[in-house]
Amino acid sequence: MHPLRLDDLDRNIIARLVENGRESFAALGTRVGLSTAATKRRVDRLRAEGVIRRFTAEIEPTALGWTIEAFVELYCEGRVPPDGMRELALSIPEVSEAYTVTGEADGILLVRASDAAHFEKVLGVIRNHPGVSRTRSAVVLSHL
């Protein structure tokens, strides 16, 4: 695999693209001190290397009707993760992120639901999954 060295130009480009993913190569180039073409080639390279995973729009979840967000810790019986957990995460659309972790729990899910009743239902589905012994939830009150 490549050493993947990033210089200051790359880091500047990345920082600006995180702030504004639609900034033009022309404007970006002016800021970091490169021509438009050179800037585009850098960005193409960063994408090809996987440094930039993708460009995306950040959406306000409440605008789409997702008013509840919660971290759900997963405790599993025996040796279940991560194969069974991946299946669980993919089979439930309300799970928007999933991780295996060290510590007391075996996994952490980020769950989004439209309301409390919906969340309760999703939690039931998770609990009934084979291999899951119990869960521990923390509903998000605010983002800081």
Next chain:
Amino acid sequence: MHPLRLDDLDRNIIARLVENGRESFAALGTRVGLSTAATKRRVDRLRAEGVIRRFTAEIEPTALGWTIEAFVELYCEGRVPPDGMRELALSIPEVSEAYTVTGEADGILLVRASDAAHFEKVLGVIRNHPGVSRTRSAVVLSHL
């Protein structure tokens, strides 16, 4: 405040912009069945309404040298959150996300560090913060 209703056109536009935040209004319009101009005006409106928070580049953290990622639960003395927690989250650059939550813990932080020693140091800073009585960490092993 506005009712903020989104129609199918809006939802299609949003879905595509999440997948590719740099897709041109022309291509987007062809896909959803609108002219370039109408598409741009929709996106402008969604941004003005706050449905689209921003456009951003998703970066692979390991490419920037952040090899450790952990969820850190915060347990506080008395009534500390969320004012003190906001200050804590902003004062530590390794904290990339911060939430106040219901349940046993008062807050959850997402911390990124360059290695185990660095993470240990950051954890020490968090623990020494006034109002923080203890922490409980889960280091991320894999993303699913």
Next chain:
DNA sequence: CGTGAAACGCTTGCGGT
């Protein structure tokens, strides 16, 4: 990496539904 030129996309005013 930069330059130049052709292709393409963006932006805006306007008229229509």
Next chain:
DNA sequence: ACCGCAAGCGTTTCACG
């Protein structure tokens, strides 16, 4: 209020040095 059209301008793309 929303659409499409069209013109002018800015940006992207690529071959070349």
